[in-house]
Amino acid sequence: MAEQFQLYDTTLRDGTQQEGMVLTVEDKLAVARRLDDLGVGFIEGGWPGAVPKDTEFFRRARTELDLGNAVLAAFGATRRPGVPASLDPQVRALLEAETPVVTLVAKSHTGHVRNALRTTLAENLAMISGTVRHLVHAGRRVFVDAEHYFDGYQLNREYALAVVRAAAEAGAETVVLCDTNGGSLPDEVRTVVTETLDLTGVPLGIHAHNDSGCAVANTMAAVDAGAVQAQGTAHGYGERCGNADLFTVIANLVLKRGREVIPLEKLRELARTGRAVTELTQVPGSAAAPYIGGSAFTHKAGLHASALRVDPDLYQHTTPEFVGNTMRTLVSDMGGRSSIELKARELGYAVEAGSDEVARAATRVKEMESDGYSFESADASFELLLREELDGGPRPRPFDVESWSVGVTGTGDEVRTEATVRLTVQGRSVTATGHGNGPVNAMDTALHTALDPCFPALSRLELTDYRVRVLSGETGSGAAARVLISYRDGERSWGTVGVDGNTTAASWQALLDAVHYVLLDGPPGRVEDAPPLAAAVPG
Numbered sequence: 001m002a003e004q005f006q007l008y009d010t011t012l013r014d015g016t017q018q019e020g021m022v023l024t025v026e027d028k029l030a031v032a033r034r035l036d037d038l039g040v041g042f043i044e045g046g047w048p049g050a051v052p053k054d055t056e057f058f059r060r061a062r063t064e065l066d067l068g069n070a071v072l073a074a075f076g077a078t079r080r081p082g083v084p085a086s087l088d089p090q091v092r093a094l095l096e097a098e099t100p101v102v103t104l105v106a107k108s109h110t111g112h113v114r115n116a117l118r119t120t121l122a123e124n125l126a127m128i129s130g131t132v133r134h135l136v137h138a139g140r141r142v143f144v145d146a147e148h149y150f151d152g153y154q155l156n157r158e159y160a161l162a163v164v165r166a167a168a169e170a171g172a173e174t175v176v177l178c179d180t181n182g183g184s185l186p187d188e189v190r191t192v193v194t195e196t197l198d199l200t201g202v203p204l205g206i207h208a209h210n211d212s213g214c215a216v217a218n219t220m221a222a223v224d225a226g227a228v229q230a231q232g233t234a235h236g237y238g239e240r241c242g243n244a245d246l247f248t249v250i251a252n253l254v255l256k257r258g259r260e261v262i263p264l265e266k267l268r269e270l271a272r273t274g275r276a277v278t279e280l281t282q283v284p285g286s287a288a289a290p291y292i293g294g295s296a297f298t299h300k301a302g303l304h305a306s307a308l309r310v311d312p313d314l315y316q317h318t319t320p321e322f323v324g325n326t327m328r329t330l331v332s333d334m335g336g337r338s339s340i341e342l343k344a345r346e347l348g349y350a351v352e353a354g355s356d357e358v359a360r361a362a363t364r365v366k367e368m369e370s371d372g373y374s375f376e377s378a379d380a381s382f383e384l385l386l387r388e389e390l391d392g393g394p395r396p397r398p399f400d401v402e403s404w405s406v407g408v409t410g411t412g413d414e415v416r417t418e419a420t421v422r423l424t425v426q427g428r429s430v431t432a433t434g435h436g437n438g439p440v441n442a443m444d445t446a447l448h449t450a451l452d453p454c455f456p457a458l459s460r461l462e463l464t465d466y467r468v469r470v471l472s473g474e475t476g477s478g479a480a481a482r483v484l485i486s487y488r489d490g491e492r493s494w495g496t497v498g499v500d501g502n503t504t505a506a507s508w509q510a511l512l513d514a515v516h517y518v519l520l521d522g523p524p525g526r527v528e529d530a531p532p533l534a535a536a537v538p539g
């Protein structure tokens with residue numbers, strides 16, 4: 001049973017204040033559904049009356065958003081100075097959003113009251129009380145975001161406390177202390193929250209920005225000090241350096257503080273929710289994001305891998321499956337036999353770090369990386385290398401390459417690229433030509449034309465990304481170019497690598513690895529049901 005803690009998401013309001021984040025109403029509705037599924041208690045949808053798209057969001061939400069867990073909140077400011085709340089069009093727009101909750105931003109810093117609002121301290125308190133009362137009278141639950149609270153508290157503690165008291169006395173359910181400029185540190189936040197709670201007894205929340213890199217730490221400090229509401233955003237999206245990453249806050253509260261703010265089975269949806277949100281926002285989360293980032297449980301160093309073989313807890317602070325993530329191993333020149341064993345097991349091969357095959361594969365990886373190869377994101381090329389070692393040498397190939405050529409011809413404005421491949425397939429000589437918008441595209445087309453009729457599995461192979469890096473002077477042998485190609489093959493995604501003094505030849509290598517990888521089947525030593533490493537994870 002989830003505890004009565006207020007998890008408040010502001011992705012659709014403060015999150016959209018991030019540079020580069022532009023969401024349609026459709027996107028906002030879809031993000032709200034994902035966050036509701038995860039189990040957050042409150043979803044702040046935007047500022048109706050100020051942002052036309054947000055007004056439209058709340059209008060459509062009434063019929064199109066069937067929330068199972070969350071309550072929708074409309075965000076807006078207190079009434080303008082000198083205007084009764086009942087006559088302020090912005091306040092009216094908040095009521096017209098018809099949400100159960102309204103969250104009001106209120107000034108709590110005397111400098112802001114005087115210089116930004118250009119009103120008196122007394123009028124600001126009246127604006128807060130009057131607006132809260134008006135909304136509560138109209139049947140709304142009201143939260144008050146006390147803007148610049150931590151800076152305001154340092155400047156004029158009595159006034160900041162007066163804002164908290166005025167909001168609560170007028171009927172605000174929770175007063176959210178905002179580190180609006182994001183410059184506070186955890187010890188300061190803990191002290192101010194503790195003192196405010198002691199001096200007012202008002203239920204408090206925390207809204208922390210990340211300008212000092214402490215948004216999550218500040219949120220945790222505030223909750224430890226007694227805050228009952230944590231605000232944050234998916235992936236920490238938000239104005240400037242962003243907000244507290246609500247996904248990290250949730251995982252910390254559940255796994256580190258034992259507070260079941262969402263049910264454990266929902267926590268296992270955390271990584272999936274993160275991916276779904278980035279697909280909608282088109283703003284990627286960081287690979288290094290705690291808990292749910294692609295690298296959060298990914299291990300590169302050989303010594304780490306060697307300890308992880310014995311016990312995953314030795315280099316992981318928690319169990320990745322708790323948050324729907326998985327442990328991965330990277331193969332590189334920084335690894336040794338243990339990294340090879342772990343990666344091989346990830347790929348389904350039951351091998352031991354102490355075996356000769358694994359030792360040979362580890363040596364080859366180090367040598368090839370010194371020549372410019374990189375296997376980190378070329379898992380298919382690594383698997384081909386591993387298979388060669390496990391099989392005791394190159395396997396019989398399903399086809400042989402007799403020759404290949406690529407030509408680029410320019411006539412006027414037109415550039416034409418043509419590739420020809422000559423292969424021996426099942427004893428027959430096959431020649432095919434492909435055209436494309438460049439050499440890689442043309443070679444890929446020619447290979448498909450030659451091979452797909454004999455090997456239908458290849459028709460599912462789709463090239464999704466191509467990266468080339470010039471390596472001059474960087475490698476032992478002075479190799480010139482490294483090409484990394486990413487593919488999708490039905491549900492799977494994987495990559496290959498090629499290195500050569502000639503970029504087109506490096507691309508050809510990577511393309512051929514892809515074809516051989518798809519045709520790799522029925523291998524001896526591959527155990528389809530080898531116990532995944534995750535099975536060894538306790539808990």
Ligand SMILES: CC(=O)SCCNC(=O)CCNC(=O)[C@H](O)C(C)(C)COP(=O)(O)OP(=O)(O)OC[C@H]1O[C@@H](n2cnc3c(N)ncnc32)[C@H](O)[C@@H]1OP(=O)(O)O
Nearest residue numbers: 047049050051077078079105106107116117118147180239
């Ligand atoms: C800390 C936060 O992130 S709070 C959320 C911030 N979000 C946004 O600002 C996004 C939505 N904002 C908007 O659409 C516009 O800024 C509006 C509609 C709110 C205001 O637009 P405009 O009236 O054109 O004014 P402008 O954007 O220049 O803002 C200045 C006005 O806001 C007032 N203002 C500034 N801060 C606040 C506040 N916290 N509460 C109420 N009014 C405020 C100023 O006093 C000034 O009013 P005045 O013109 O009567 O002197």
Ligand SMILES: CC(=O)C(=O)O
Nearest residue numbers: 105145147148178180
């Ligand atoms: C309310 C808000 O977004 C802030 O003070 O940062």
